[in-house]
Amino acid sequence: MHSIPMLGLAEARTALGAALDAARNRPGRPVAIAIVDGHGDLLAFACMAGANPALARQNALKKAYTAACMRTDTADFVERLRSTSRTIVDFGTSDLIADPGGVVLTRASDGAILGGIGVSGRSSEEDEAIALEGRASLKL
């Protein structure tokens, strides 16, 4: 038997609150924020009033999912695709997204993947800054 570490709601709630604060403190469009576990399954979610109804929710989820499942921040994933001349289609799933704004959550001691945070609603760079503040609120 083998066991894997799991992110709890306490951590997810802390990161969600920090990301929401970051979004409030930086002027810009409303965003959606998703926190997923190591398998990319949703743990906590919040969407600000007026966020893009077609894109913000869906892409926040996809960014968190991509970060957790590809085990890297989505900004790095974009770079990896570029440097290896691959496209998102090569992975054979429509659940992934190649767009900054998703950050991976790993345990410091052993690098175990705990989950991901995804933010969408503003520019990719702004989304990423908000997600990074969410991650910075956690000591993992």
Added chain:
Amino acid sequence: MSRFARRFGLYERPVLDVEETMIALDAMVATASMQSRSMSVAIVDAWGGLLGAMRMDGASTQSLQYAIKKAYTSARIGSNLGEFRDRLIERSGIVNDFGDPSFVVARGGGVVVRAVSDRTVLGGIGVSGGSGDEDQAVAEAGRAALGL
């Protein structure tokens, strides 16, 4: 302005802010914790779009999907889930009659959230992980936390 324009013209519709969503989510998690239950809770807007969600430690991953669908059904039907179920049974209807594959039927754990002033639908709350009665009590605690 003609009567027609007043009845069918541009109008204002209230929506939930993320601050209100977080208050309701936190209240529901606290209520479930007091009952020593691991549950999933979700809030959607009047269109059924996800506004907020939380999955407690130990709650199954499926329970959150179910909670989201309960919230979605309550908001889109504009009715508490138990009452929707009673109406279906009374009229010998089935959920497929509505043609929306995302609708679910459950005894409890789904409530519609309406504005106090004019009963406009603001959204729906869904809870899953306990019995029908337990889910319903947590969902109602979420609505009560909004003062609605």
